[in-house]
Amino acid sequence: MPNFTLQDDVFEKAARLFPTPFHLYSEEGIRTRLRNLKAAFSWCDDFEEYFAVKALPNPSILRVIQEEGCGLDCSSMTELMLAKALGFSGHHIMFSANAMPDDELTCARSLGAQVNLDDISHIEILRTHGGIPECICCRYNPGGEFSIGNFVMGNPGDAKFGFTESQLEEGLMQLKALGSTSFGLHSFLSSNTIDSSYYPLLADILLNLGIRLSRKTGLAFAFINLSGGIGIPYQPEQEAPDIFQIGREVREIYRKHFPVGGPSIKTELGRWVTGPEGWLVTHATHHKEIYKHYIGVDACAANLMRPAMYGAYHHITVCGKRNLPLDHIYDVTGSLCENNDKFAIDRPLPEIRDGDLLIIHDTGAHGFSMGYNYNGRLRSAEILYTCDHDFRLIRRAETPKDYFATLDMDPCYARLLE
Numbered sequence: 263m264p265n266f267t268l269q270d271d272v273f274e275k276a277a278r279l280f281p282t283p284f285h286l287y288s289e290e291g292i293r294t295r296l297r298n299l300k301a302a303f304s305w306c307d308d309f310e311e312y313f314a315v316k317a318l319p320n321p322s323i324l325r326v327i328q329e330e331g332c333g334l335d336c337s338s339m340t341e342l343m344l345a346k347a348l349g350f351s352g353h354h355i356m357f358s359a360n361a362m363p364d365d366e367l368t369c370a371r372s373l374g375a376q377v378n379l380d381d382i383s384h385i386e387i388l389r390t391h392g393g394i395p396e397c398i399c400c401r402y403n404p405g406g407e408f409s410i411g412n413f414v415m416g417n418p419g420d421a422k423f424g425f426t427e428s429q430l431e432e433g434l435m436q437l438k439a440l441g442s443t444s445f446g447l448h449s450f451l452s453s454n455t456i457d458s459s460y461y462p463l464l465a466d467i468l469l470n471l472g473i474r475l476s477r478k479t480g481l482a483f484a485f486i487n488l489s490g491g492i493g494i495p496y497q498p499e500q501e502a503p504d505i506f507q508i509g510r511e512v513r514e515i516y517r518k519h520f521p522v523g524g525p526s527i528k529t530e531l532g533r534w535v536t537g538p539e540g541w542l543v544t545h546a547t548h549h550k551e552i553y554k555h556y557i558g559v560d561a562c563a564a565n566l567m568r569p570a571m572y573g574a575y576h577h578i579t580v581c582g583k584r585n586l587p588l589d590h591i592y593d594v595t596g597s598l599c600e601n602n603d604k605f606a607i608d609r610p611l612p613e614i615r616d617g618d619l620l621i622i623h624d625t626g627a628h629g630f631s632m633g634y635n636y637n638g639r640l641r642s643a644e645i646l647y648t649c650d651h652d653f654r655l656i657r658r659a660e661t662p663k664d665y666f667a668t669l670d671m672d673p674c675y676a677r678l679l680e
């Protein structure tokens with residue numbers, strides 16, 4: 263089930279201090295999850311989590327990640343710029359390339375970041391943009407379908423990412439000839455997976471792959487990178503994956519292949535780290551009864567795109583009404599001129615009045631960061647609920663000035679801001 267650790271009075275207090283809508287994040291929650299993750303993999307030498315910046319690219323959050331001894335997984339120039347500005351040192355930055363502009367590789371190399379190549383053709387680009395490093399990681403795509411038991415979890419064969427196995431064999435030999443001496447293998451086969459057998463299965467796939475490739479190429483692997491993909495229980499009836507169990511099961515698989523020694527393990531979890539530790543706080547502002555009953559709120563899909571984009575479920579509670587019967591059926595909607603701008607469809611909720619404070623759960627990853635400006639709607643503020651129970655503004659809300667900033671060559675620019 264979603265994360266219900268914060269009580270309504272916390273959200274109510276925040277909403278007295280800051281205008282809605284905003285995303286609120288729990289510092290303590292994020293720290294606890296990172297500590298649990300590190301403890302679960304403490305059996306593995308040099309284990310490192312590289313938090314996927316795209317999940318929650320706020321410097322105050324990334325500082326928390328840094329203080330907990332974790333690195334960053336970046337996949338764009340601006341994400342690299344964030345890592346640099348925060349003083350992440352090279353080996354704490356993973357750069358995962360994918361159809362990237364060439365100069366991003368140059369930038370990643372100049373920071374000393376660990377580069378994770380997505381394709382065999384990137385070897386030549388990297389050679390001429392920053393140079394081939396001593397240690398290099400390559401992303402694997404096994405093709406076909408990826409199943410856990412009888413359940414198809416993903417379709418790597420349709421995914422744009424990674425090398426085939428024969429390309430890896432060839433690419434690794436090229437990299438060796440160009441001077442690399444240490445290698446990593448990465449793969450990401452299934453997103454938002456709450457089945458705790460995902461990481462153990464992926465570890466088995468990557469360790470087996472490494473052993474096959476070692477035999478063929480004579481190369482030894484320094485690490486496997488299990489990437490992101492561990493899911494969170496967005497729905498009340500779902501159970502959270504147990505990170506300690508996952509750590510133990512990965513260890514079992516690992517020890518089968520490497521009773522002693524062996525490559526280290528890296529992760530790039532985004533959603534699992536911050537997803538449940540964020541909430542979108544919004545006021546009900548309108549209600550409307552036509553063929554269905556609608557509650558209009560002051561947030562919209564520009565602040566949280568997942569329901570509109572994936573039909574994703576986000577749990578909603580109403581402050582002060584958690585214990586009331588869910589005897590009303592509502593669509594909860596934003597203000598976009600776009601009918602998919604709905605946070606919930608046919609959702610049983612307590613009776614909602616204009617002015618009620620609604621909490622949309624599990625918005626801490628791929629929430630704010632997926633925001634956009636359709637209809638000229640502006641991105642919201644982000645608030646950190648600190649370990650000492652303070653509320654800290656960590657990003658202000660956008661203003662029309664921000665929205666119009668890129669029109670500064672237009673003759674009407676000055677008048678826009680009058």
Ligand SMILES: *Cc1c(COP(=O)(O)O)cnc(C)c1O
Nearest residue numbers: 314358489490491530531532533
């Ligand atoms: C998106 C992404 C992640 C994080 O995925 P989550 O589902 O948030 O865990 C990690 N690594 C790479 C390369 C990614 O693209």
